[in-house]
Structure formats: C-alpha cells, structure tokens
Amino acid sequence: MHFHRRPSWHIPEREVTPERVFLDRRAVLAGLGFAGVAAASGLGVARPAAARPAGEAWTPAPPLDPAYADAGRAITPEAVSGSYNNFYEFGTHKGIADAAQKLPSDPWTLQIEGHAARAGEIGLEDLLAKMPVQERVYRHRCVEAWSMVVPWIGFPLAELVKWAEPTSAAKYVRFETLSDEKTMPGIRQSWYPWPYVEGVTIEEALNPLPFMVTGAYGKVLPKQFGAPIRLHLPWKYGFKSAKSVIRISFVEEQPMGFWQELQGSEYGFWANVNPEFSHPRWSQAQERVLGTGDEAPTVIWNGYGEEVAGLYKDMDLSKRGLWF
Ligand SMILES: Nc1nc2c(c(=O)[nH]1)N[C@H]1C(S)=C(S)[C@@H](COP(=O)(O)O)O[C@H]1N2
Numbered sequence: 001m002h003f004h005r006r007p008s009w010h011i012p013e014r015e016v017t018p019e020r021v022f023l024d025r026r027a028v029l030a031g032l033g034f035a036g037v038a039a040a041s042g043l044g045v046a047r048p049a050a051a052r053p054a055g056e057a058w059t060p061a062p063p064l065d066p067a068y069a070d071a072g073r074a075i076t077p078e079a080v081s082g083s084y085n086n087f088y089e090f091g092t093h094k095g096i097a098d099a100a101q102k103l104p105s106d107p108w109t110l111q112i113e114g115h116a117a118r119a120g121e122i123g124l125e126d127l128l129a130k131m132p133v134q135e136r137v138y139r140h141r142c143v144e145a146w147s148m149v150v151p152w153i154g155f156p157l158a159e160l161v162k163w164a165e166p167t168s169a170a171k172y173v174r175f176e177t178l179s180d181e182k183t184m185p186g187i188r189q190s191w192y193p194w195p196y197v198e199g200v201t202i203e204e205a206l207n208p209l210p211f212m213v214t215g216a217y218g219k220v221l222p223k224q225f226g227a228p229i230r231l232h233l234p235w236k237y238g239f240k241s242a243k244s245v246i247r248i249s250f251v252e253e254q255p256m257g258f259w260q261e262l263q264g265s266e267y268g269f270w271a272n273v274n275p276e277f278s279h280p281r282w283s284q285a286q287e288r289v290l291g292t293g294d295e296a297p298t299v300i301w302n303g304y305g306e307e308v309a310g311l312y313k314d315m316d317l318s319k320r321g322l323w324f
C-alpha cells in the first residue's frame with residue numbers, strides 16, 4: 001500500500017470552504033422554491049442543485065489513484081496548459097481559452113447510442129454518481145511534438161463501457177464533440193469536417209488507461225480543456241482525446257476521425273505514439289515540454305507500453321498505420 005502526500009495543486013480546505021457554503025446555500029434556495037420566485041421576478045432560473053460550474057473546486061477532493069500519482073515529470077502549471085490549447089471549435093490557434101468560456105457546459109447530457117443495452121440519454125451528474133471518480137496524473141503528447149503533464153479528475157472509460165453493456169456487435173466506441181454554432185466560431189469554418197469525432201476499438205476502451213476527464217488541477221474541468229467531459233488516451237497522440245463529448249456510440253464500423261477525414265495521408269485511426277515514425281512534415285523523435293523550454297526524447301507508447309502494448313500484440317508493429 002502506498003501513501004501519497006496531498007499534491008501541491010490541491011486547494012487547501014480553508015479555500016474550499018466558502019465554495020461549500022455557497023453550494024449549500026444554493027441547495028437551500030432551490031429547496032425553498034427559489035427557482036420559481038426567480039422566474040416570476042424575471043431574474044432567470046436557478047441552476048439545478050447538482051450542477052458543477054467549470055473551474056470551481058471539485059468537492060470533496062477525489063482519491064488520487066496510486067498507480068497514476070506520479071507521471072515521472074513535473075506537472076505542467078495550469079497557467080501554461082490552460083492557455084495553450086487545441087480546440088478548433090473555438091479557433092485554430094492556441095489562445096482559445098477566453099473564447100471557450102462561452103461553451104455551454106452546465107448542465108450536460110450524454111447520448112449513449114448503438115449496440116448497448118443502456119443506449120439512451122444520461123445526465124452527467126447521474127453518470128458521475130455511478131462512476132468511481134478519481135484523480136490521475138497523465139502525460140499528454142500532441143502530434144505537433146509538444147507535451148504536458150496534467151492532474152486529471154475523472155473515471156476510467158472501461159467503467160462507462162461496462163455500465164453501458166455493449167453487445168457483441170459493438171467493435172468500436174465512437175466519440176462526438178458538441179458542435180454549437182452559437183458559441184463556437186470555429187464551426188463556421190465549413191471546410192473542417194464537423195463535428196469533431198474520434199474513436200477506439202472496444203478492446204482499447206476496456207483497457208484501464210483511457211480516462212473520461214471531468215476535472216483538472218482539483219477543479220471542475222475548465223472549459224478550454226473540453227468541459228464538462230473529454231476523453232484522455234495518454235499513449236496516443238493528443239488529437240485522439242476528443243473534448244466536450246456529447247455522444248458515445250457503440251458501433252460496428254471503425255469511426256472516421258476529424259483529422260483522418262481532413263488529412264488521411266497524415267493522420268489515421270491508431271495514432272499510437274512512436275518516436276521512430278515521423279509525421280510526413282516533421283520528426284516525432286523529440287518533444288517540447290510545455291512550460292519548461294526543455295526538449296525531451298519521445299518514448300514509444302508515450303511510456304505507457306506496460307499497460308497497452310499487449311493490445312497490439314497481433315498487429316504488425318513495423319507498419320506505419322499503427323503509429324499514424
Ligand atoms: N473537440 C475537440 N477535441 C480536441 C481537439 C479539438 O480541436 N477539438 N484537439 C485535440 C488535440 S490536437 C489535442 S493536442 C488536445 C489538446 O487538449 P488540451 O487543449 O486540453 O491540451 O485536444 C484534442 N481534442
């Protein structure tokens with residue numbers, strides 16, 4: 001049994017308390033019929049008591065998974081990772097954090113579709129109540145050759161898959177991002193194949209590593225990271241980790257991803273990290289570690305081979321297609 005010190009990004013209890021008081025007060029107001037009063041007086045309707053506004057402290061703090069407490073590298077400061085984002089729905093540059101604050105992330109409903117006994121609609125709060133919410137520190141490697149380390153909050157995708165009870169017809173899991181023309185200016189760039197879609201095999205989805213992320217740095221997921229729920233696949237290039245997921249489908253056919261559809265000669269379905277297979281336009285041997293100015297050698301499977309290499313044991317590792 002390992003014991004870990006509370007990591008530094010955890011918010012001290014004394015700073016969390018006012019938020020707790022606020023949440024309690026909100027619950028009390030809802031109980032008193034505040035929503036009705038507010039609507040009648042034209043003040044707007046109160047939020048459901050269960051809502052989690054992006055960026056607020058995640059309370060109570062979830063347990064830190066001892067297997068993923070330390071990513072072997074320093075955690076990227078939130079000021080860095082939270083202001084250098086890829087989220088094309090809000091723009092093609094890295095500075096989309098302000099624009100992303102318009103994302104309507106709360107409340108949120110997920111559609112579960114396809115070959116699964118539990119196909120249907122579920123509210124994020126209802127889903128979270130069924131899932132083992134925990135914290136994991138993961139490395140992230142973007143195909144553009146930069147990397148970061150983030151303490152995520154979330155639950156294993158495998159738990160969601162098991163809960164959904166897919167049938168044997170389900171060979172792949174497809175993820176679809178919200179496409180909201182009102183709040184996402186990037187959607188108007190009609191040459192991109194919206195909505196943003198990604199997918200994994202059902203075997204990959206059942207591996208313990210894929211994480212459904214709902215928080216970061218001790219907080220409800222800030223919007224620019226893909227609030228309120230995004231995927232994180234730490235052994236694959238970052239573009240596989242779809243943000244702001246609204247639809248999870250259990251399908252027979254291999255899903256066509258956003259980047260694969262846009263530029264199939266450069267991006268494919270597998271996109272497993274491997275320093276030896278270059279992108280057609282740049283090397284993948286090294287990575288720029290965000291926030292440090294350091295270059296570091298890239299590691300096959302982004303260093304998660306112990307967990308995931310077995311998934312590909314029957315595949316030809318010399319084929320470029322497994323890596324791009
Ligand atoms: N919906 C959506 N998901 C997305 C993207 C995007 O543009 N839209 N970009 C991807 C890419 S290329 C990367 S590297 C990561 C970036 O995640 P971050 O902004 O939290 O670092 O999100 C991925 N998920």
Ligand SMILES: [Mo]
Pocket residue numbers: 086141142143144237238239
């Ligand atoms: Mo990326």
